[in-house]
Amino acid sequence: MSDDLSKPFTKSSMSEEEIMKINKERKIQVTSFAFMIFLTILAFIAVATETIEVGFAIPFILLLAVVQFFLQMYYFMHLKDKDHGWPNAFIISGVVLSTPALIALILLLGVTKY
């Protein structure tokens, strides 16, 4: 195996089928990337153009953020693929650990500056 390390990766260790799969993957990546940009623009418009009232804009962009997060993680960073159990476990524990911390901080630091 280590003999082939100097050759480009595609030549040394990928079959036709795998190359096709990679190409398909690439298409998914580009589509999801475009969609994510779209979501970002939407969020930007919601805040910048003042056509939407603030009370609605905040939950709206938060919702967009959640969608964005899942797209990022699952489509862009491959968490949806199989054999990604460990990365999934780590990301989920990270979310589980940081969400309460963030919520607590927002609540505690909010108006009273604590």
Place this chain on the structure above:
Amino acid sequence: MATATATKDKSVLWDWLTTVDHKKLAVLYLIAGTLFFVKAGMMALFMRIQLMSAENDFLTGQTFNELITMHGTIMLFLAATPLIFAFMNFVIPLQIGARDVAFPFVNALGFWIFFFGGLLLSVSWFFGGGPDAGWTAYVPLSSGEYADLGLDFYVVGLQVSGIGTLVSAINFIVTIINMRAPGMTMMRMPLFCWTGLVVSILIVFAFTPLAAGLALLMLDRIFGGQFFIPDMGGNAVLWQHIFWIFGHPEVYILVLPAFGIISEVIPAFSRKRLFGYTAMVFATLVIAFLGFMVWVHHMFTVGLGPITNSVFAIATMGIAVPTGIKIFNWLFTMWGGKITFNTAMLCASSFVPTFVLGGVTGVMLAMVPVDYLYHDTYFVVAHFHYIIIGGIVLGLLAGTYYWYPKMFGHKLNEKLGILMFWLFYIGFHMTFFIQHILGLIGMPRRVYTYLEGQGMETMNLVSSIGSFVMGAAILVLIINVVYSAFNSERITVNDPWDARTLEWSTPTPIPEYNFAQTPQVRSLDPWFYEKVHGDGTMKPAEPMTDIHMPNGSILPFVIGLGLFIWGFGMIMINMDDTIVPPFLVIGTGVILTFGSMLIRSIKEDHGYHIPLEQVKKIEKEVS
């Protein structure tokens, strides 16, 4: 295609500077950690001399503040952490049946970055004095307005050494997940590997907030930011939150590996398998999770309100439950076992009651109304020293005596060992038990002196004498290391303790590739299983072939040096007159750091092979 083989003609110094071997890095961690430990220990002795009598003027208040800050910071970040990493480095690859960690280069990188970060913190003494705002560096005390250059060394030095710790932790996660030998399922891993994995995960989640907090403080101090400056719309309490979101998990980062060591030593010397293995793993995970949910217990007296305080108080008490599970499992492991009380076992078994005392005071501190009395008194000092010395240091000592024969090829002297243990144990309780009472009668923490006639003189004197006894114990340990190096019998057997886990199946001294053939694991405690049910050797899981090894590299050292110079340049921005302009120094550091990374990226390095004949030759030599 076997090209270059092991290059034996390297000089010793060059070999150690470029090594990527986990066993040698372990020794480097051990030496660096011990040096920092001794250094911070001396500081503690100085502080105890100052506190020996009322209104003493051995030290000034400023020096005392610098000593207390450096003592805490060094002990936690630069002594306990590397000593734990020393054992994790040495033991984990062997216990899971791997030839090395997943990324040997990154392992070396982690060590050198940590080391140079520690050095950066330490050189503060030569530039106007150490940091002086406590190891917690609360703002506004640590803001540009009140703290001098020393605090810049704290901020940047910890930032650098934190990168090293983070990098090593990631390496361990990958190693434990991917490099286990065939048959070594997660639930067959020794408990030390489990705690190593969990601790590495904790480091990833806890050192990131610390890095963010330090970065914000650096922006405040060096670049005129205002995150923590209330006058300019900043928030001083934010620092406390960020620090303790890191800080509480950090205390578990330190104590869990000690739990792991204890869980290896107690079964080995009780001649029984660990009682309740599954419960132990589960308790470790629960402790890790809860460790992140309790940081406000360090801030009860800030005034966050009764609801917040109650929620965090209950969460804090919750940690006592999984901790209790562990305590009982250790007791049940010893119960009915054929116990050998050598030094390792004495340290491990006395860990249990001492740790319980620290846990009990922890739960006392978690009760908010009384914490208003305890907070910032010597009671808290007594609490965390019972945990840190009675827990972590005893665990590390147990580990030292237990793994010493595998690491250095000879045992430590038992007579001196037992002398060390009793000196240490008596000295420790003498120093710290009495501090509970000092705290209860109202002696505040982090003061450099106290008045006569408040009933504190005798107890402080006792405490100081105790600390000298502890210092004597460490001296005996050092004498023991030197004495044994010259007088101890060389170990020729694999398994001098008749132990249970995989590291004892390797020959002593261990060849650089650890296992000539990756072992097949058939049970929990695989080595014990083969001794009882098999023929006393590990079954190989692969044929004997050439062994692929990584090349050594000087780049980790250079990257560490680069970060040191870069960090120093950052601090120079705050210095009054510098011989060279700071940006020149920063530039040099940046070029060294990123230049080395560039070289690493474009230069191909496939390592080398140890050919089969040589493997056979080495195997014959060591067996």
